[in-house]
Amino acid sequence: MYLNKSVKEINELLKKKKIKPIDLVEEAFQNIENNKELNAYITLNKEDAIKRAKELEDKEVDNILFGIPIAVKDNIITKGLRTTCASHILDNFIPIYNATVVEKLIEKNMIIIGKTNMDEFAMGSSSRTSYFGAPHNPWNKNKISGGSSGGSATTIAARDVLFALGSDTGGSIRQPASYTGIVGMKPTYGRISRFGLVAFASSLDQIGPMTTNVYNNALLLNAIVGKDEKDLTSVKKEEDFTRLIGKDITGLKIAVPNYFMSDIVNDEIISKVKDTIKVLEENGAIVDYVDVKYLENAVTLYQIIAMSEASSNLARFDGIRYGYSYENPENIEDVYLKTRALGFGEEVKRRIMVGSYLLSGENAKIYYNKALSIREDMRKALKEVFNNYDLIIGPTTTTTAYNLDDPMDDPRKTFMDDVLVIPVNMAGLPGLNLPIGFDKNNMPIGMQIIGNSFEEAKIYQLASYLEKKLNLNLDPNGGENNE
Amino acid sequence: MSNYIPTIGVEVHVELKTKTKIFSNSTNGYGKMANSLTNVIDLGYPGTLPTLNEEVINLGIKAATILNCRIRKVMHFDRKNYFYPDISKNYQITQNETPIGYDGYVEITKSSGEKKKIYIEEMHIEEDTCKSAHRGTKTLLDFNRAGVPLIEIVTKPCLSDGEDVKLYLEKLKELLSYGNISDCKIEEGSMRADVNVSLRKEETDPLGVKAEIKNIGSISNAKLGVEKEIERQTKLYDKKETFKPQTRRFDDKIGDTVLMRIKETGNDYRYFPEPDIPFVVLTDEMIEEAVKTIPMLPDERREKYLNIGVSDINTNKLIQNRSLSDYFNELLEEKINHQIASNLLLGDISAYLNKEEKDIKETTLTKERFIELVNLVDNNTLTSKNLKEIINHILEETKSIKEIMEDNNIENITDDTEIRKVIKKIIEENEESVKDYKEGHDRAIKFLMGQVMKETKGKINPKMAMDTLKEELE
Incomplete structure (x- = not known):
């Protein structure tokens, strides 16, 4: 057992040749096998991972992530490794190119262990829209892991591996991280290249790290950021995200939007967040409750913007060049209609239809353009908070993880799950989920820490401070807490 | 309807x-x-x-x-x-x-x-x-x-x-x-x-x-x-x-x-x-930088060509041929006969380029050699008949046009004294024809001219010879 050790320890062992990357890879696959019923993966990269691990044996251990297994969400393109987006329409799709983040993982000599389960095309908040069935929450197998990065959250929470990549369009990293008791970061929009991330809502999508602890999270972020000439929306801002970890929080000014603590949030969660605020205040941070305008509009804006963009982004899946194609079409119309009718699941089709309607004729002006302009107001309102405060905090979710068999018949409910995480995407800000405790059913509760643009390091500073103070045991199997 | x-x-x-x-x-x-x-x-x-x-x-x-x-x-x-x-x-x-x-x-x-x-x-x-x-x-x-x-x-x-x-x-x-x-x-x-x-x-x-x-x-x-x-x-x-x-x-x-x-x-x-x-x-x-690189456009070319004495027809023909027009643009400031220059480009030179499927830039005709050529034609040293004989050499060799003419034995008597000497000789030898001419028989001058050409083996500049002949006959 090595994957329960800290990354630094593993790195030492690798350097001293006491272990080899293959040991880590075999252990990861054993863990995944033991936790098979969690359904965290869509495709395992067994053969290739073993081959890569063996190749690394002759290489110098050149960085702290060397030889360490990582799980990748299945909407991130991996060359030669099936990438399905949890959809029937791509269930035979083997890409001939890599996402830029994947290239970066390979550069760091990390080993991709497999592709994790998710909501189909990242559309959902429980991973139950997956064509491959939903993942199960390691804390309670009858509960959801959240979504859309449910598979990545599951495999991290279950301690199969130490690192995973997720993607976050409207909370899809932070919400499942909260439901499963792990650390998940959605970085500033533009921090990480989106090249090779299958687009859901281009102006909101962002890849981010999901890990068992704060330090690992910052390490993985270090490895994947940077300007990419293949993504015009990416920006050059490279730095060491671990640099403020371990620093004191005295004098740090923190804002809590009143809306985040209103009656939309479950009482147990509110009280846990209040406990945490107390810890912060006792340790020298200044915490104020503030009003932030437009937050209550975030879900509506999100629905309009995300579904409109999605309707266009998903138009390319037409059965002509790749992916599933209807077998016996009568004409081109038939290729489109039947491929898409049979290839996409219900939630995806609903969003494409709503999005198409929202952009149709004059609607684009009434809805999409209007939403973009209110979004800008909301962004300004949030940015204004940072004139006076270092960070914004609040609960990540309104409830803890609910049952897998809860009804899915109310499409609006799934968006309400994300009401607290969506504003961050709308404003392009960085936001992180930190586990802060458990409810009476022993399901994890998470706190969201939001920073100003490009101030991820400050988020990690607060998160790591709290992580240490709270010293929670976050292993669902009761194993040792790793630091 | x-x-x-x-x-x-x-x-x-x-x-x-x-x-x-x-x-x-x-x-x-x-x-x-x-x-x-x-x-x-x-x-x-x-x-x-x-x-x-x-x-x-x-x-x-x-x-x-x-x-x-x-x-x-x-x-x-x-x-x-x-x-x-x-x-x-x-x-x-x-x-x-x-x-x-x-x-x-x-x-x-x-x-x-x-x-x-x-x-x-x-x-x-x-x-x-x-x-x-x-x-x-x-x-x-x-x-x-x-x-x-x-x-x-x-x-x-x-x-x-x-x-x-x-x-x-x-x-x-x-x-x-x-x-x-x-x-x-x-x-x-x-x-x-x-x-x-x-x-x-x-x-x-x-x-x-x-x-x-x-x-x-x-x-x-x-x-x-x-x-x-x-x-x-x-x-x-x-x-x-x-x-x-x-x-x-x-x-x-x-x-x-x-x-x-x-x-x-x-x-x-x-x-x-x-x-x-x-x-x-x-x-x-950015806009300025881009605009700076816009080449001279047809309307401006048209105006410039007409201003330096190129005919309407030649102007339009040059503009239809981008490559020749660009070549010609290099000569706008030179003190040469631009109409002759355009005639040469559109005439024998174009014929050569079309036949050889070449662009003018692929020939040896530098600006300096072209100016020499224009001037030789302009001052009647090189006749159009002679030009046709040596056009391939002009466009394929790097020697001066004069040298090419010498290589090919092309000589053009343009010296006034020499021309006059030949003409006087022919007038003396053909009294009958001179008389015909003076009586108004235009055919006679053609005969006399033929004699001049025969005498000089065609090396006399025809235009100059004709002008001198008329002068001497007055």
Whole structure:
């Protein structure tokens, strides 16, 4: 057992040749096998991972992530490794190119262990829209892991591996991280290249790290950021995200939007967040409750913007060049209609239809353009908070993880799950989920820490401070807490 | 047939002459193996994103300037959503809300001599689609063209007949090819025109039902298509028949337009701003830099050529040949006979270039040697007959023209004393003919001239000899 050790320890062992990357890879696959019923993966990269691990044996251990297994969400393109987006329409799709983040993982000599389960095309908040069935929450197998990065959250929470990549369009990293008791970061929009991330809502999508602890999270972020000439929306801002970890929080000014603590949030969660605020205040941070305008509009804006963009982004899946194609079409119309009718699941089709309607004729002006302009107001309102405060905090979710068999018949409910995480995407800000405790059913509760643009390091500073103070045991199997 | 007033608008797509495509680094090329100039971006693979070729923005600025358009300094791209196999993403990236150029015009000169401005509503940048080829029940797709940069130039509905359309297209082609914006080769599809035609009875009537003519393979077909369409609509109106807005194509074989499809009302392209490409902001410096590189345009050339004494015919011929015109531009400041220079370029030199399939830049004719040549012809040292004999040497060797003449034994007696000596001798020897001449028999001078040529073995300069002969005979 090595994957329960800290990354630094593993790195030492690798350097001293006491272990080899293959040991880590075999252990990861054993863990995944033991936790098979969690359904965290869509495709395992067994053969290739073993081959890569063996190749690394002759290489110098050149960085702290060397030889360490990582799980990748299945909407991130991996060359030669099936990438399905949890959809029937791509269930035979083997890409001939890599996402830029994947290239970066390979550069760091990390080993991709497999592709994790998710909501189909990242559309959902429980991973139950997956064509491959939903993942199960390691804390309670009858509960959801959240979504859309449910598979990545599951495999991290279950301690199969130490690192995973997720993607976050409207909370899809932070919400499942909260439901499963792990650390998940959605970085500033533009921090990480989106090249090779299958687009859901281009102006909101962002890849981010999901890990068992704060330090690992910052390490993985270090490895994947940077300007990419293949993504015009990416920006050059490279730095060491671990640099403020371990620093004191005295004098740090923190804002809590009143809306985040209103009656939309479950009482147990509110009280846990209040406990945490107390810890912060006792340790020298200044915490104020503030009003932030437009937050209550975030879900509506999100629905309009995300579904409109999605309707266009998903138009390319037409059965002509790749992916599933209807077998016996009568004409081109038939290729489109039947491929898409049979290839996409219900939630995806609903969003494409709503999005198409929202952009149709004059609607684009009434809805999409209007939403973009209110979004800008909301962004300004949030940015204004940072004139006076270092960070914004609040609960990540309104409830803890609910049952897998809860009804899915109310499409609006799934968006309400994300009401607290969506504003961050709308404003392009960085936001992180930190586990802060458990409810009476022993399901994890998470706190969201939001920073100003490009101030991820400050988020990690607060998160790591709290992580240490709270010293929670976050292993669902009761194993040792790793630091 | 009654008379109706036609209203015509033209939409022209031209492919830009860039090295790479607009949103990816695939080569922008023509006539290569199908799908060999493509990558995962052109093919719309999942997760791929567009990049933006700066060369395209530069050419857009230049084109807007050449077409007298105003330039928009803050612009973005939009997605035009529609399902069709020719567009890999099932949306085309274009500029719907913020075209780079707007409110422009070009001027044409009608055969009546009337000058007319053709107003340009807007011009925008977009990506070309792939080429489809129908084979029986199958359709083959070649994505080499997908993502080739285009500008679309849309006129106001201000053209009134086939001639307007023809002259406008010719003018556009001349301007854009001179501006190095596009090849404008209609036959290769790098320039494509769609023409909208409608008729109405009176200027004050609302515009009539519109027919769009597509698939026009040449400028003369554009004119013919418009004329045929006006004729067709006139007949329908005369018979009090109505028709629906429609798309027609020009059929080369029958020389007429045929119905392609009736236009569905309200094509819904669900436009919205392209979120993958940030807004493009043009600075004054960027615009200035781009405008600086616009080569001298035809109208300016025309004016300059005429001013230095080149004939109308030669001026137009030079401008039709870009390469010769560029060559000629280097000589504008030289003190030479420009009419002779243009004669040489368009005459023997062009004949050689056409025969050898060469460009003038591929010959040995440096500016200095060409000036020598022009002066030798100008002062009658080299006759046109002699020039034809040595033109290959002139264009293939690097020796001075004088040396080449010597090598080829070409001598031209231009020395006045010598010419006079020969002529006096001939006059003395042919008293009979001199007498005939003085009595008014014009034929006699030709005979005398023949004798002069015979005496000098053709080496005397004919013009000078004739002038001197006349003088001596007075």
